[in-house]
Amino acid sequence: MRAAQAGDSxxxxxxxxxxxxxxxxxxxxxxxxxxxxxxxxxxxDILLSLHAVRTTYDPSRPFMPWLLAIVRxxxxxxxxxxxxxxxxxxxxxxPAVTFTDPAANxxxxxxxxxxxxxxxxxxxxxxxxxxxxxxKLKELSLKEAAAASGSSIGALKVxxxxxMIALRRxxxxxxxx
Amino acid sequence: xxxxxxxxxxxxxxxxxxxxxHPWVRAAVWVAATTIYLAGLVLFIAPxxxxxxxxxxxxxxFEQVAAGLVGLxxxxxxxxxxxxxxxxxxxxAPIVAGVLWSGIVAFGGVQDALQxxxxxxxxxxxxxxxxxxxxxxxxPAVGLVHMLRRGAPLTPRMTVALAVLAAAALxxxxxxxxxxxxxxxxxxxxxxxxxLALCGVAxxxxxxxxxxxxxTHLEGAQP
Numbered sequence: 001m002r003a004a005q006a007g008d009s010x011x012x013x014x015x016x017x018x019x020x021x022x023x024x025x026x027x028x029x030x031x032x033x034x035x036x037x038x039x040x041x042x043x044x045d046i047l048l049s050l051h052a053v054r055t056t057y058d059p060s061r062p063f064m065p066w067l068l069a070i071v072r073x074x075x076x077x078x079x080x081x082x083x084x085x086x087x088x089x090x091x092x093x094x095p096a097v098t099f100t101d102p103a104a105n106x107x108x109x110x111x112x113x114x115x116x117x118x119x120x121x122x123x124x125x126x127x128x129x130x131x132x133x134x135x136k137l138k139e140l141s142l143k144e145a146a147a148a149s150g151s152s153i154g155a156l157k158v159x160x161x162x163x164m165i166a167l168r169r170x171x172x173x174x175x176x177x
Numbered sequence: 178x179x180x181x182x183x184x185x186x187x188x189x190x191x192x193x194x195x196x197x198x199h200p201w202v203r204a205a206v207w208v209a210a211t212t213i214y215l216a217g218l219v220l221f222i223a224p225x226x227x228x229x230x231x232x233x234x235x236x237x238x239f240e241q242v243a244a245g246l247v248g249l250x251x252x253x254x255x256x257x258x259x260x261x262x263x264x265x266x267x268x269x270a271p272i273v274a275g276v277l278w279s280g281i282v283a284f285g286g287v288q289d290a291l292q293x294x295x296x297x298x299x300x301x302x303x304x305x306x307x308x309x310x311x312x313x314x315x316x317p318a319v320g321l322v323h324m325l326r327r328g329a330p331l332t333p334r335m336t337v338a339l340a341v342l343a344a345a346a347l348x349x350x351x352x353x354x355x356x357x358x359x360x361x362x363x364x365x366x367x368x369x370x371x372x373l374a375l376c377g378v379a380x381x382x383x384x385x386x387x388x389x390x391x392x393t394h395l396e397g398a399q400p
């Protein structure tokens with residue numbers, strides 16, 4: 001560390017490479033319940049902290065107590081952060097999304113006739129067809145679709161609305177036939 | 178980012194660093210600068226003849242020396258707490274100095290009681306001194322916090338509370354020198370409570386004042 005303070009980056013690199021497994025071991029022991037990614041985050045946090053306060057190291061004093069004081073402090077900060085996040089977050093099971101859970105979709109009507117749908121889309125006006133293709137088939141956002149088509153967002157919304165009414169009418173008619 | 182990449186980045190960022198001097202040396206520098214600033218204020222504000230009259234009373238002189246000791250030891254303790262691996266025994270020093278200061282002031286209170294009788298002690302509100310402690314102590318406190326930011330915020334609440342104790346203790350000397358007080362109990366109640374209240378507020382704000390920070394070009398390496 002003395003050499004590192006004097007500007008020897010190779011010595012500093014060696015020092016950091018030497019102490020990192022030790023830091024990882026301490027963090028893993030103290031925060032074993034956390035995942036590997038969390039442990040590695042803490043190790044990196046400690047290395048950044050050490051780097052930030054390397055001016056405070058006094059070469060006439062032992063290195064390890066200096067290092068361990070930083071490690072303890074950052075571990076305590078990490079534990080506080082973890083407790084705070086735990087208190088604010090509510091864990092819920094993944095709820096079944098209505099559209100993918102058949103049991104929750106009593107009114108859902110799957111369409112079986114893809115060819116009829118494609119035919120209905122082809123029968124739309126150019127603007128409506130373009131709106132449906134960009135927004136519903138390619139699933140672009142309104143902004144992206146507006147940029148791609150050269151239309152305004154408002155015009156796209158109107159075209160989509162009218163296209164959906166026209167498609168519903170066409171599909172209902174084909175079902176009745 | 179991988180830890181190995183971070184290590185390489187940190188090594189590349191390393192250069193010649195200026196080591197921090199010993200905490201007591203830094204504390205002495207801060208106390209010297211603060212004393213010059215506060216002495217200037219006292220000479221500018223104090224009524225003519227006030228200083229000569231004030232130091233005639235030996236107990237008053239000891240009280241101000243004890244308050245100065247609180248300032249020095251609390252400043253040194255604050256500067257020590259930002260150096261990793263340093264012993265916390267230094268925290269005993271401001272406690273001892275604080276007990277000494279309050280003991281001397283309390284002794285003055287007993288003298289007042291003997292002089293005026295228990296019901297005749299002239300107790301007054303002392304808002305001007307509270308304002309004086311806050312206003313004159315602000316600049317030294319800011320200076321000390323600036324010095325503390327060069328260290329490691331291992332215990333930010335305690336560190337900032339000690340820094341404010343140091344600045345308020347020295348500002349208290351200014352207030353005592355500028356304004357005469359009829360009773361030591363007024364000093365104990367108003368000055369002592371103000372200093373403790375300021376320390377409490379500083380302790381609450383400690384984590385906002387002292388934080389771990391690193392150079393912006395390392396932000397990309399931040400986990």
